[in-house]
Structures are given as C-alpha cells and as structure tokens.
Amino acid sequence: MENCAEIRGLCVSFNGEEVLHGITTDIPRHGITVLLGRSGSGKTTLLRALNRLNESFAGYMGTGTVRLAIGGGMKPVYGSEAPDLTRIRRSVGMVFQSPNPLPLSLRKNMILPLELTLGLKRDEAEGRMEKSLRDVGLWDEVKDRLNRHAASFSGGQQQRMCLARTLALEPDILLLDEPTASLDKKSAELIEEHLKKLEARIPLIMVSHSLAQARKLGAHFKILSEGRIINEFEREALPRGEAAEVFLEELL
Ligand SMILES: Nc1ncnc2c1ncn2[C@@H]1O[C@H](COP(=O)(O)OP(=O)(O)OP(=O)(O)O)[C@@H](O)[C@H]1O
Numbered sequence: 001m002e003n004c005a006e007i008r009g010l011c012v013s014f015n016g017e018e019v020l021h022g023i024t025t026d027i028p029r030h031g032i033t034v035l036l037g038r039s040g041s042g043k044t045t046l047l048r049a050l051n052r053l054n055e056s057f058a059g060y061m062g063t064g065t066v067r068l069a070i071g072g073g074m075k076p077v078y079g080s081e082a083p084d085l086t087r088i089r090r091s092v093g094m095v096f097q098s099p100n101p102l103p104l105s106l107r108k109n110m111i112l113p114l115e116l117t118l119g120l121k122r123d124e125a126e127g128r129m130e131k132s133l134r135d136v137g138l139w140d141e142v143k144d145r146l147n148r149h150a151a152s153f154s155g156g157q158q159q160r161m162c163l164a165r166t167l168a169l170e171p172d173i174l175l176l177d178e179p180t181a182s183l184d185k186k187s188a189e190l191i192e193e194h195l196k197k198l199e200a201r202i203p204l205i206m207v208s209h210s211l212a213q214a215r216k217l218g219a220h221f222k223i224l225s226e227g228r229i230i231n232e233f234e235r236e237a238l239p240r241g242e243a244a245e246v247f248l249e250e251l252l
Pocket residue numbers: 014019037038039040041042043044045046057058
C-alpha cells in the first residue's frame with residue numbers, strides 16, 4: 001500500500017518528560033486514518049510531529065524519523081535533508097479543534113494566505129477562494145457576505161472556512177485535530193460529509209474523540225495509549241453497525 005507518512009522510532013519529550021515513546025508506523029496514502037486514544041495518550045503530539053508544530057512549544061525535544069509524501073516524493077521532515085519549515089507547513093495543512101479565523105473579513109481570511117504564501121495575484125486568489133469555499137459547501141451561504149468579519153459567522157461556518165482556507169493552499173496532506181469537537185451535531189455532520197468527499201483527493205489524518213465519527217469516516221485505525229501505538233487495524237476489522245463503537249471503546 002502506498003504511504004503518505006512513514007514514522008520510525010519517534011520519541012517526543014517536553015521539559016525532559018517523554019510523551020511519545022518510539023512510535024513506528026506507516027500511514028496509507030488513500031483512505032482516512034483515524035488516531036484514537038484516551039485523553040493524554042499522545043494523539044495531538046503525534047499529529048503535530050508530522051508538521052513539526054511540536055517545535056513551537058518550550059522544552060521540546062524529539063528523535064526518530066518522519067518521512068512524508070510531499071512535493072512529489074517521500075521526504076524527511078527532520079534533519080538536514082528536510083525541506084525548509086515553511087515548505088513543510090504549506091505541504092502539510094492542519095485544521096484545529098476550534099475554528100481559528102484571523103480577526104479580519106472572511107474574504108481576507110481566504111485571500112491573504114494565498115497572496116502571502118503562494119504569491120497569487122488578486123484575481124487568481126479570488127478564483128481559488130471561490131473553488132475552496134465550494135469544496136466545503138460554503139460558497140452559496142457566504143458569497144454575498146464575503147466582507148463580513150469572519151467571527152460573525154456561525155462556529156460551523158467558521159470551521160468550514162478554516163478547512164477551505166487550508167485546502168486553498170493545496171496541501172499534500174491534511175491533518176485534522178478533532179475538527180468537529182467544538183461544533184453542534186448538524187455542523188459536525190456537514191464537515192464529515194465534506195471530509196468523506198476529500199478523502200479521494202488528499203490523504204487525511206484525523207484525531208477524533210467520537211467513536212461514531214471514527215466508524216463513519218475511518219479506513220485505517222491507530223489506537224494510542226500512554227505515548228505508544230497499541231493497536232492498528234483496517235476498517236474491515238470493525239464489526240458492522242453500532243457494534244463497531246463498542247469494539248473501539250473496548251480497545252481504548
Ligand atoms: N506543549 C506541551 N508542553 C508540555 N507537555 C505537553 C505539550 N503537549 C503535550 N504535552 C503532554 O503530552 C502528553 C500527550 O498530550 P497530547 O495532547 O498529545 O494527548 P492527546 O491524546 O491528544 O490528548 P487529548 O485527547 O486530551 O487532546 C500529555 O501528557 C501532555 O500533557
């Protein structure tokens with residue numbers, strides 16, 4: 001199976017305390033990979049190891065290797081052979097638990113990263129904005145209100161905008177850290193619907209606390225406990241229907 005990530009002996013510590021203990025795993029290119037585990041098991045830290053976000057925190061230390069399918073081949077993300085950090089962050093998009101719009105209009109939220117990161121001209125950026133907002137089913141809802149402050153939209157709309165803003169940069173891999181945790185059921189379902197469509201286009205690696213969501217979206221599952229992967233399996237291993245959630249719960 002083609003991989004989007006190959007992780008070998010990954011250890012991460014903060015202030016001398018090791019929180020990931022030699023993780024070795026492959027993440028397939030196709031199908032959503034879901035990271036599950038109890039609170040504090042290291043899911044977010046593992047996700048952040050992929051775009052080197054752990055480095056932004058005080059007291060970080062890491063060893064091991066991570067190779068990602070970015071820029072048309074498998075590339076190390078740590079060490080002297082790695083592309084520069086800006087390039088890595090652009091290639092590995094991330095959507096966080098709560099929407100994080102810039103304190104600007106929705107249009108500026110979408111356009112600025114395209115102009116500043118990709119150097120697109122205004123017309124091109126506007127076109128890309130529309131396409132990405134359509135991808136997340138938001139265009140028709142917001143097209144007449146693009147100059148309104150991003151924070152004035154609903155939480156679900158803001159989160160879809162954040163997803164669109166990340167997708168507009170055309171990342172090679174998309175990381176999702178509990179992307180629906182702050183949303184109501186209906187908004188969460190909308191995001192799930194769009195993630196399901198995106199999986200054909202881009203590798204998605206997602207942390208989720210919702211077993212129902214994991215069952216709905218996951219193709220590959222990795223269960224973490226105390227900084228280690230303790231179980232890995234494919235969708236086919238899940239029992240049918242809601243029994244899948246009981247099965248997953250028992251593994252956590
Ligand atoms: N920036 C940081 N500084 C210090 N310790 C950290 C930092 N980030 C994570 N940790 C520690 O690493 C361990 C794993 O945390 P992490 O957030 O990765 O777990 P998680 O499984 O994502 O938890 P949750 O489901 O509650 O979000 C925890 O003990 C946490 O306190």
